[in-house]
Amino acid sequence: MVGAACAYYAAQAGLTVTVIDRGPVAGGTTGTGEGNLLVSDKEPGPELELALLSVQLWHELAASLPSAIEYEAKGGLVVASSDDGLRALRGFAARQGEVGVTAHEVPADGLGELEPHLSPGLPGGIHYPQDAQVQPALAAAHLLKAAASQGRNQPRSRSRPRLRLRLGEEVTGLLTGADGAVRGVRTATGEVRAPYVVNAAGTWGGDLAKLAGVELPVLPRRGFVLVTEPLPRVVRRKVYAADYVADVASGSAALQTSAVVEGTAAGPVLIGSSRERVGFDRSLSTEVLRRLALGATALFPVLAGVRVMRTYTGFRPYLPDHLPAIGPDPRLPGLLHACGHEGAGVGLAPATGLAIARCLTGGEPPVDIAPFAPARFGPEPLGPGPRAA
Amino acid sequence: MPSSASEPPASQPYDLAVIGAGPAGLAGAVTAAGLGLSVALLDASEHVGGQFYRHPAATLGAVRPEALHHDWAAFAGLRRGLEASGVSHLAGHHVWSVTGQDGDWAVHAVTGSDGGQERPVRVRARALLLATGASERQLPFPGWTLPGVVGAGGAQAMLKSGLVLPGRRVVVAGSGPLLLAVAGSLAAAGARVPAVVEASGYLRYARHPRVLATNPYKLVEAVVHGGALLRHRVRPLPRSAVVAAHGTDRVEAVTVARLDRDWRPVPGSRRRIACDALAVGHGLAPQIDLATALGCATRRTVDATAALVLGDGQETTVSGVWSAGETGGVGGSRLAIVEGELAALAIASRLDGQTELPQSRRAVRLRRGRDRMRAFADAMAAAHAPAPGWTQWLPDDTDVCRCEEVTAGRVREAVTDLGAGDARTVKLLTRAGMGWCQGRMCGAAVACLAARGGGPVPPPAERRPFAVPVTLGALAGLDADAAPGNPTDD
Numbered sequence: 001m002v003g004a005a006c007a008y009y010a011a012q013a014g015l016t017v018t019v020i021d022r023g024p025v026a027g028g029t030t031g032t033g034e035g036n037l038l039v040s041d042k043e044p045g046p047e048l049e050l051a052l053l054s055v056q057l058w059h060e061l062a063a064s065l066p067s068a069i070e071y072e073a074k075g076g077l078v079v080a081s082s083d084d085g086l087r088a089l090r091g092f093a094a095r096q097g098e099v100g101v102t103a104h105e106v107p108a109d110g111l112g113e114l115e116p117h118l119s120p121g122l123p124g125g126i127h128y129p130q131d132a133q134v135q136p137a138l139a140a141a142h143l144l145k146a147a148a149s150q151g152r153n154q155p156r157s158r159s160r161p162r163l164r165l166r167l168g169e170e171v172t173g174l175l176t177g178a179d180g181a182v183r184g185v186r187t188a189t190g191e192v193r194a195p196y197v198v199n200a201a202g203t204w205g206g207d208l209a210k211l212a213g214v215e216l217p218v219l220p221r222r223g224f225v226l227v228t229e230p231l232p233r234v235v236r237r238k239v240y241a242a243d244y245v246a247d248v249a250s251g252s253a254a255l256q257t258s259a260v261v262e263g264t265a266a267g268p269v270l271i272g273s274s275r276e277r278v279g280f281d282r283s284l285s286t287e288v289l290r291r292l293a294l295g296a297t298a299l300f301p302v303l304a305g306v307r308v309m310r311t312y313t314g315f316r317p318y319l320p321d322h323l324p325a326i327g328p329d330p331r332l333p334g335l336l337h338a339c340g341h342e343g344a345g346v347g348l349a350p351a352t353g354l355a356i357a358r359c360l361t362g363g364e365p366p367v368d369i370a371p372f373a374p375a376r377f378g379p380e381p382l383g384p385g386p387r388a389a
Numbered sequence: 390m391p392s393s394a395s396e397p398p399a400s401q402p403y404d405l406a407v408i409g410a411g412p413a414g415l416a417g418a419v420t421a422a423g424l425g426l427s428v429a430l431l432d433a434s435e436h437v438g439g440q441f442y443r444h445p446a447a448t449l450g451a452v453r454p455e456a457l458h459h460d461w462a463a464f465a466g467l468r469r470g471l472e473a474s475g476v477s478h479l480a481g482h483h484v485w486s487v488t489g490q491d492g493d494w495a496v497h498a499v500t501g502s503d504g505g506q507e508r509p510v511r512v513r514a515r516a517l518l519l520a521t522g523a524s525e526r527q528l529p530f531p532g533w534t535l536p537g538v539v540g541a542g543g544a545q546a547m548l549k550s551g552l553v554l555p556g557r558r559v560v561v562a563g564s565g566p567l568l569l570a571v572a573g574s575l576a577a578a579g580a581r582v583p584a585v586v587e588a589s590g591y592l593r594y595a596r597h598p599r600v601l602a603t604n605p606y607k608l609v610e611a612v613v614h615g616g617a618l619l620r621h622r623v624r625p626l627p628r629s630a631v632v633a634a635h636g637t638d639r640v641e642a643v644t645v646a647r648l649d650r651d652w653r654p655v656p657g658s659r660r661r662i663a664c665d666a667l668a669v670g671h672g673l674a675p676q677i678d679l680a681t682a683l684g685c686a687t688r689r690t691v692d693a694t695a696a697l698v699l700g701d702g703q704e705t706t707v708s709g710v711w712s713a714g715e716t717g718g719v720g721g722s723r724l725a726i727v728e729g730e731l732a733a734l735a736i737a738s739r740l741d742g743q744t745e746l747p748q749s750r751r752a753v754r755l756r757r758g759r760d761r762m763r764a765f766a767d768a769m770a771a772a773h774a775p776a777p778g779w780t781q782w783l784p785d786d787t788d789v790c791r792c793e794e795v796t797a798g799r800v801r802e803a804v805t806d807l808g809a810g811d812a813r814t815v816k817l818l819t820r821a822g823m824g825w826c827q828g829r830m831c832g833a834a835v836a837c838l839a840a841r842g843g844g845p846v847p848p849p850a851e852r853r854p855f856a857v858p859v860t861l862g863a864l865a866g867l868d869a870d871a872a873p874g875n876p877t878d879d
């Protein structure tokens with residue numbers, strides 16, 4: 001997703017782009033996650049700034065991309081389970097409001113109007129109308145398709161495509177020139193020359209950085225999502241329990257689950273979300289399933305009789321401070337990073353892509369990207385970088 | 390709650406859990422119990438026997454179900470063996486997942502779903518035998534979703550268990566030795582079978598005379614030798630396919646075309662055959678969701694399905710998990726029985742602490758029989774492997790995925806315009822395979838379309854963590870703590 005957004009904005013800025021992926025389109029974490037575009041779960045700070053710009057960009061993208069990306073500006077509803085929880089939520093929303101998040105408190109008797117099937121007796125919640133949703137795999141595929149047709153209608157573009165897709169091709173090394181700057185990449189089947197290389201390898205961004213001789217500690221954080229049989233709209237918005245915010249921000253390796261329930265355009269209800277750090281272990285955890293099901297049925301009792309068709313597992317790319325790496329790497333001229341977005345890479349993709357495009361064309365990034373500096377975890381290169389053959 | 394001599398004390402795991410009570414699972418369970426193991430046998434169905442030994446429900450009072458069966462005696466023997474064995478038979482248990490737990494296996498099932506009250510059940514065991522069989526492969530064509538179009542295997546099953554015919558004039562079509570068996574049963578039960586439309590040529594068997602000699606489907610032999618079906622005026626049409634079914638409320642006729650070597654319809658060869666039902670199927674594909682979710686490796690079979698990789702003693706690539714029957718490649722009920730027995734011997738010897746495969750006379754004989762039958766099955770499968778040209782009878786507006794109503798055109802577009810090069814990406818981009826059947830119906834077709842016509846490809850051995858759908862209520866009701874080994878449904 002992030003790579004597609006970088007390619008889209010770079011092509012729009014007039015650059016020629018080659019997108020290389022060892023798999024198919026959306027074959028990484030993007031194909032295994034949900035597509036929530038959220039401001040509601042973020043506390044004021046650099047990530048929220050990125051998110052606010054992104055929801056705006058997604059809105060614009062949705063107008064120009066086909067409806068197939070399933071963009072829905074449906075809003076989010078965060079519900080509290082106790083009066084104390086509601087007070088905490090209220091304070092959180094007030095601070096978000098100061099930086100531009102729209103948030104409305106919903107009293108207990110107003111919840112039913114927003115979400116008729118919500119469990120009765122909840123003390124109240126906060127409604128976030130800016131939260132939206134896309135189908136991530138389709139969004140990525142259509143962004144790439146749109147990027148490929150950028151400039152195609154311009155008379156001077158001499159039929160040379162702005163964007164080339166090289167799928168099923170693994171990057172195995174970086175090419176550098178005599179001056180030590182990046183000159184392109186080596187892949188399993190050849191070389192691709194370019195003055196700039198953007199590392200948008202998601203959860204594998206650390207491995208790619210290592211190929212370039214720099215360190216970037218991207219690690220996997222596993223998540224399960226349950227997918228139900230298709231239903232008529234029982235869940236209208238994205239609805240989640242207030243403890244989700246605490247889990248998202250947590251640094252703990254232990255399993256955390258909090259109920260996140262949402263309907264989709266296609267009918268199935270998606271139920272997240274678990275977070276645990278167990279490396280790349282795919283095996284099904286029945287404990288995770290149990291907790292997700294408990295959380296979801298506590299919020300929406302009608303779901304108890306609904307069948308789960310499948311579950312998917314993905315590995316969110318995270319960095320120790322839970323912020324992505326975005327921008328040029330001072331340790332290797334010509335290398336830029338755009339990875340480590342953890343559980344928000346779909347939401348944060350457009351702002352990330354735009355920032356990268358601006359860096360590549362010498363423009364001013366649309367938000368301050370200093371907090372996302374790729375070298376923040378260690379300024380020194382690990383060892384001698386690879387040299388051009 | 391069945392209770393038996395071989396049941397382990399509460400809180401102890403069973404020695405062996407067998408999933409699937411078809412020929413393979415039955416043979417495995419009965420043999421293992423005979424060797425002194427405590428065994429739980431789980432099956433989604435209320436009856437034992439699997440695909441092959443479907444018997445008319447007792448209430449129908451059918452006389453002589455064996456009239457529809459060649460190998461009834463073998464089944465009767467296994468069923469008696471089960472009754473005498475002390476195996477805990479958990480009928481009506483849908484297994485949705487198996488997970489590792491403290492060095493043992495935890496089999497997660499739901500029961501009672503047919504009656505509305507679904508309950509989770511967990512069975513722990515030291516060893517696992519997966520005998521989940523196969524399901525029918527379908528290749529779509531215009532009209533394949535019309536009422537009256539049924540799976541060939543489904544038609545046979547209907548006949549065996551309920552003695553109902555899908556129609557009075559039934560065209561049988563597709564590919565594989567099953568078709569002749571189905572045609573024979575339908576005709577014997579009183580249906581008119583105007584044609585058996587087979588995409589490959591039966592003559593190819595002639596190149597493997599030994600295959601014919603040991604063919605479990607005796608009817609094939611009969612047809613090749615120009616006999617039995619003629620009596621019922623059943624006409625085999627080799628190298629042909631049903632390329633469209635017609636009708637408004639129900640199928641009224643089919644169009645049949647001749648096929649070239651690559652299964653491309655030959656221009657000018659189309660003709661209509663009137664019928665009120667069509668039984669169609671392109672062979673069987675191993676049902677291996679539980680195994681792939683555990684990480685068991687798969688191989689591509691000669692007829693482009695994915696089957697489990699199995700060792701000489703029927704063990705999968707995951708230690709402690711064995712498999713027998715169609716899961717390792719389709720090969721008929723006799724092969725399934727032999728493999729089930731062999732797996733039980735290997736499991737008993739492993740649980741006994743042996744690392745080598747058993748070398749008893751019995752084990753050696755079983756292995757030899759298995760290898761011989763597997764080789765025959767492979768030769769037969771090769772003769773029926775779909776060739777890439779079949780997608781030419783699939784126009785863009787035909788639904789490929791019937792659950793999500795995804796047309797062939799949309800699948801093709803995902804491949805040409807959106808960069809999908811495999812079935813998984815097609816699914817992400819089109820929803821083909823995301824519906825109720827989770828791609829079990831359309832997986833083969835989608836994989837072929839995704840491969841850009843580059844030859845038949847097995848659908849990816851997909852991980853479907855839920856082998857069957859489970860309600861959220863049942864999931865929420867799972868035990869949080871380590872459960873006792875015995876099922877908790879008493």
Ligand SMILES: Cc1cc2nc3c(=O)[nH]c(=O)nc-3n(C[C@H](O)[C@H](O)[C@H](O)COP(=O)(O)OP(=O)(O)OC[C@H]3O[C@@H](n4cnc5c(N)ncnc54)[C@H](O)[C@@H]3O)c2cc1C
Pocket residue numbers: 001002003004020021022023024026027028029030031032033034035036037169170171172200201202203204205208222223224225272312313314315316317338339340341342343344345346347348
């Ligand atoms: C369960 C779950 C739910 C989620 N829900 C949401 C949500 O609601 N909203 C949201 O915004 N985010 C969500 N996320 C997070 C989101 O999915 C990720 O942040 C996002 O997909 C990351 O995108 P990416 O482009 O950085 O990585 P990826 O999609 O993983 O793309 C990286 C690509 O790099 C390729 N690659 C890696 N190494 C190489 C190499 N050496 N050579 C060539 N190619 C290579 C990979 O093949 C891959 O395709 C969720 C994640 C999970 C797991």
Ligand SMILES: Cc1cc2nc3c(=O)[nH]c(=O)nc-3n(C[C@H](O)[C@H](O)[C@H](O)COP(=O)(O)OP(=O)(O)OC[C@H]3O[C@@H](n4cnc5c(N)ncnc54)[C@H](O)[C@@H]3O)c2cc1C
Pocket residue numbers: 408409410411412413414431432433434438439440441442482483484485520521522523541542543545546567570571605606607676713714715716720721722723725856857
């Ligand atoms: C129409 C038809 C005609 C045939 N004719 C012949 C013939 O003439 N001669 C011949 O030799 N062979 C024939 N066969 C093939 C024969 O049926 C199979 O070879 C044999 O049944 C395979 O045995 P099995 O034990 O591997 O699988 P199956 O018999 O398919 O049994 C698998 C069992 O596993 C159970 N199961 C699967 N998944 C789960 C789950 N998740 N939870 C719980 N239970 C599960 C199923 O309910 C089923 O009972 C025919 C097959 C069909 C369909």
